Amino acid sequence: MLNQEHEALRESVREFAHEVVAPVIGKHYENHTFPYDVIAQMGKMGLFGLPFAEEYGGMGGDYFALCLVLEELARVDSSVAITLEAAVSLGAMPIYRFGTAEQKERWLPKLLSGEALAGFGLTEPGFGSDAGGTATRAVLDGDTWVINGAKAFITNSGTDITSLVTVTAVTGTNADGSKELSTIIVPSGTPGFTVAPGYSKVGWCASDTHELTFDNVRVPAENLLGERGRGFAQFLRILDEGRIAIAALSVGLSQGCVDESIKYAKERQAFGRPIGDFQAIAFKIADMEKRTHIGRLAYYEAARLMLAGEDFKRASAIAKLYASESAVDNARDATQIHGGYGFMNEFPVARFWRDAKILEIGEGTSEVQRMIISRDLGL
Numbered sequence: 001m002l003n004q005e006h007e008a009l010r011e012s013v014r015e016f017a018h019e020v021v022a023p024v025i026g027k028h029y030e031n032h033t034f035p036y037d038v039i040a041q042m043g044k045m046g047l048f049g050l051p052f053a054e055e056y057g058g059m060g061g062d063y064f065a066l067c068l069v070l071e072e073l074a075r076v077d078s079s080v081a082i083t084l085e086a087a088v089s090l091g092a093m094p095i096y097r098f099g100t101a102e103q104k105e106r107w108l109p110k111l112l113s114g115e116a117l118a119g120f121g122l123t124e125p126g127f128g129s130d131a132g133g134t135a136t137r138a139v140l141d142g143d144t145w146v147i148n149g150a151k152a153f154i155t156n157s158g159t160d161i162t163s164l165v166t167v168t169a170v171t172g173t174n175a176d177g178s179k180e181l182s183t184i185i186v187p188s189g190t191p192g193f194t195v196a197p198g199y200s201k202v203g204w205c206a207s208d209t210h211e212l213t214f215d216n217v218r219v220p221a222e223n224l225l226g227e228r229g230r231g232f233a234q235f236l237r238i239l240d241e242g243r244i245a246i247a248a249l250s251v252g253l254s255q256g257c258v259d260e261s262i263k264y265a266k267e268r269q270a271f272g273r274p275i276g277d278f279q280a281i282a283f284k285i286a287d288m289e290k291r292t293h294i295g296r297l298a299y300y301e302a303a304r305l306m307l308a309g310e311d312f313k314r315a316s317a318i319a320k321l322y323a324s325e326s327a328v329d330n331a332r333d334a335t336q337i338h339g340g341y342g343f344m345n346e347f348p349v350a351r352f353w354r355d356a357k358i359l360e361i362g363e364g365t366s367e368v369q370r371m372i373i374s375r376d377l378g379l
């Protein structure tokens with residue numbers, strides 16, 4: 001599935017991750033600071049524009065290329081990888097897919113160059129998996145939307161370069177009595193739009209996550225993204241794609257665990273020989289490699305179906321479910337192989353362990369993935 005361009009891209013990002021990200025990310029992680037310098041360099045490499053058309057400043061690549069990049073970044077660090085994933089797949093993609101010509105012209109060039117970031121505001125303090133629970137409301141007052149409500153855990157929503165958040169809100173009632181959901185663009189700095197201080201997180205500590213509140217926030221009617229009432233369909237599409245990206249990110253973390261474990265198993269001595277000589281350790285690493293390999297095949301296949309225009313819902317849920325659970329398993333085993341040092345933050349596996357768990361939660365929990373798969377099987 002990898003052509004020469006994909007191979008070259010993968011190689012350049014692998015080098016970047018080792019030479020630019022690895023030396024600085026530990027400090028950012030420890031201090032919970034956003035790595036603006038690294039992100040700016042990723043922007044210059046064109047990573048934020050990868051799967052977008054050149055007319056908006058994109059690189060004209062495909063979604064699979066984005067996934068390869070995410071894998072290579074997460075192999076070294078997940079905070080940087082999730083910043084890119086959320087910026088492209090959740091931030092710019094809704095505008096690219098559903099926006100008007102004016103919205104695309106206004107917002108995309110800076111998002112695709114990495115000079116600006118956008119957040120995707122779906123989750124609320126009171127609900128996550130059950131998107132029908134949306135309580136944020138938007139009421140049309142003449143030619144202005146008036147938004148009230150709150151969003152929780154929104155990635156890339158509060159950096160110095162965040163330019164907007166797309167917000168899902170109830171805009172009415174459908175004929176069958178269900179909530180009419182729509183998506184609205186809220187530019188950063190709009191009066192009444194408040195970004196809370198960053199959360200204190202277990203992992204992804206160098207990424208940006210905030211709770212947002214909307215208190216009589218007024219934005220022009222033309223900030224509606226796509227058609228009114230299409231919010232539900234829009235975020236389902238965005239999340240189906242996003243799951244492939246999260247699967248790729250999970251595979252990267254799993255691969256990082258394998259890399260670090262092989263290195264350590266060859267160096268660390270116990271009972272007069274390298275611990276890799278013990279079958280208990282070598283077999284653990286063999287199982288880690290097996291999980292990584294299968295996860296990779298699963299996301300490659302989901303991406304292939306998506307790019308072929310075929311139904312990829314089940315495949316993306318399987319890839320996300322398998323790869324994220326494997327990442328948690330690999331991080332646990334890699335930490336075990338490192339013994340006490342695995343519990344020390346200066347070792348990359350400690351970061352992997354802290355970063356793995358969220359992969360089973362974000363962009364649809366493992367339970368939600370099982371719901372998608374079983375429903376697709378007719379259950």
Ligand SMILES: Cc1cc2nc3c(=O)[nH]c(=O)nc-3n(C[C@H](O)[C@H](O)[C@H](O)COP(=O)(O)OP(=O)(O)OC[C@H]3O[C@@H](n4cnc5c(N)ncnc54)[C@H](O)[C@@H]3O)c2cc1C
Pocket residue numbers: 086090119120121122123126127128129130152153154155156201204209358361362363364365366367368
């Ligand atoms: C660091 C971070 C970044 C995030 N970034 C974003 C972002 O950019 N944008 C955004 O919109 N959201 C974001 N999220 C939110 C994330 O997508 C949600 O946390 C996730 O979807 C789960 O929702 P919840 O936390 O409300 O859990 P809940 O939905 O309350 O679920 C709690 C538990 O109940 C289970 N559960 C719920 N319903 C069922 C059911 N029907 N059957 C079986 N089990 C069920 C869940 O699987 C879970 O185990 C982020 C979260 C984090 C932590």
